[in-house]
Amino acid sequence: MCTETTIAHIYQQHSRQVLATLIRLLNDFDLAEEALHDAFASALKQWPAEGMPENPTAWLVSTGRFKAIDKLRKFNREAALPPEIIELEAQEGNTDExxxxxxxxxxxxxxxxxxxxxxxxxxxxxxxxxxxxxxxxxxxxxxxxxxxxxxxxxxxxxxxxxxxPYEVPGKQALPExxxxxxxxxxxxxxxxxxxxxxxxxxxxxxxxxxxxxxxxxxxxxPEPEVLGLLALMLLQHSRRDARCDAQGDIVLLQDQNRQLWHQNLIAEALTLVPRTLVGRATGPYALQAAIAALHAQASSTEATDWQEIHGLYHVLYSRNPTPVVALNLAVAQAMAGETEQALTTMTQLAENQLTDYCPAHAARAELLLRLGHIREAAASYRRALQLSTQTPERRHLQKRLQECEEK
Amino acid sequence: MKYLCLVYSDEQDLHSLPDSPEDRECAAYAQSLVGSGHLLAGEALQSVNNATTVRVRGGEVHITDGPFAETKEQLAGFYMIDAKDLNEALRIAQGIPPARVGSIEVRPVRQLQVD
Incomplete structure (x- = not known):
């Protein structure tokens, strides 16, 4: 029995696939979108009465293609058929799997x-x-x-x-x-x-x-960097429920309740990470995923392998020497125990390349507070507050600033 | 499709950097594009010091010294090419030797609407 619910389900599952093929066959996004809707409209009319075709995707593609050619013909009734339509009709719509x-x-x-x-x-x-x-x-x-x-x-x-062009780049162009x-x-x-x-x-x-x-x-x-990005996103997303408290305020990684981390996402990511590490060719997403994986496997901030994270940030910085990576490297360095060098780097970044970058001032303020430089920490929190545009982040910085002022 | 590849560069960089191309290399690349059937026309240009700009406003002709726009990167040459699609045009543009010191703007050609 084919009901509207079944068709809605097929739409959810396969409409993008059908659209992607129609764009190739019709060489036009808008025409393909209309064809997709026409094809589903026909399915709603025909399938409940006549039953579902054996291969619904192929049926939708060929119906959509037919409807589009029909539309083009009607549109061009007065004039001679343009060569595109003649060519389009002559082509066999290739719908192999x-x-x-x-x-x-x-x-x-x-x-x-x-x-x-x-x-x-x-x-x-x-x-x-x-x-x-x-x-x-x-x-x-x-x-x-x-x-x-x-x-x-x-x-x-x-x-x-x-x-x-509507094409997947060849092996040579793929890295670009x-x-x-x-x-x-x-x-x-x-x-x-x-x-x-x-x-x-x-x-x-x-x-x-x-x-x-x-x-x-x-x-x-399944290229290593593709898997690396997926692993990175899964790991970050696994912390989604721990990142905010009940008031919607930010909870920093070090203060998060790790019980709230989604272990199924972490497990999925951990199976991907080894496939992304390909020696010297390991890409930036894979490195970031490897770092996130170390956090995910640690039971607390103290139990985190900061030496390893520091090392990975070093490799990441050598590949991708941007000020933001330098900042993350300094944060890891501080956690690995080299606080003085880390503070020097952060100060330099906050005063130069990252002077308008809120996280640079927030990170520097955190470290200053940890080291007991209360007044300087307060000044850095104030600067971070000036730059922050997100409400939860602002509340978090405000709270930290208040802590400094009360000390 | 026809594309015009406009070669832009700081005129200082065009000939003075370690990566700056020599004329021989540019000529060889153009020749290779002729060989593959991609090149329709292409020339290098004299420095903008030798440019003159013409404008006609209300029937009045204004002739001024120099290029139309005061920018750091100047038009240094062009390649009119015939390519299958943008990806092929971009591949050809990547090979244009001054891409290493300047930039190549790839623009599809527009058919004038005359009927």
Missing amino acids: PHLADDRLRLIFTCCHPSLSPEAATALTLREICDLSTEEIARAYLTKPATIAQRIVRAKRKIQTAGI RLPRVLQVVYLIFNEGYHTSGGAELLCQQLAEEAIRLGRLIAELL
Whole structure:
């Protein structure tokens, strides 16, 4: 018996797959989206009466393709048929299974093409691959739906006009193209984590969409860095319930109730981490995942292997010598016991490259407080407060500042 | 598809850095693109010191010295190419020797609407 519920379920499971294939067959995002909806509308009419076809995905693809060609024909009734339609009709729609899996990767690499800005790529990815509505995306990014809609329209236009191909890059181009895909996924994840400027610290939906994307890419393209990013996201997400207290205030890693960490996510990540460590070629996501894995396996801050974490940050810094990595390296160094050197580095960073970066001042303040330099710590908390835009973070810094002032 | 690859560079860097290309290398690359059937046209340009800008406003012609925009990176040359898609165009652009010291802007060509 095929009911509307069954079809809704198939939509949830397979609509992105069908869309990805229709985009390849029709070579047009908008046309493919309309075709997808027409195909499901037909399914709703036919399947309950005639029964479900043996291969619903293939049926939806071929119905969608047929509807789209039909639409193009009607639209062009007056004029001669343009060559695209003739070509489209002549092609056999290739709907073999291996092709279908490739289509999902094609869609990912097209939405995350480096010639699209990260903002455009994230909006397009959330719309086309995650099937979020423009309203949902706008809510997550605290912006107007019209802004998001325009971003998506422009990105699609660029794909068409600039000739961005619908393809998975070959082995040679993959190392250049994969980082942007991973960056987009991680941007979505982080937006879910620290919804910028907003009051809500955890916007779960985005983080979960990013993990779902990470799982999909890991299934289709199990490169070490893909697995590394997935492991990193799983490990960070495993702490989601411990990151805030009942009042919605931030709880730092060192003060978190580790009983609240989600062990199933940690276990999944720990199976991935060994597959990401490939000697000298180990990438930045894999290194960060390895660091997060050490935290996940420790029963407390004191029991954490800070020496190993410090060493991993060293490797990460040698690959990726940015001021933010330098800051994390200094934090690990302080925890590993080398507090004076760490403080010197932090002071230098907070006064120079990271002078407008809130976490640099917050981290320096923490260390100063630990070392008993109360007045200097208070000054650093004040500077961090000036720079912070998140309400929970501001409350946390305010509380710390108050502690300093009471001492 | 046709793409115009615009070569931009700080004119100082174009010839003075360790990675700066020599004319021989540029000529060889252009020749290889002719060989593969990708190059439609391409030239290197004289320095912007030798540029003259023309504007016509209300029928009046204004001629001024120098380039249109005062920027650090100047247009130093161009390649008009024929490529299958943007990915192929970007692969070709990556090989343009001055990409190592300047930047290559890849722009699809627009058909004029004349009917």
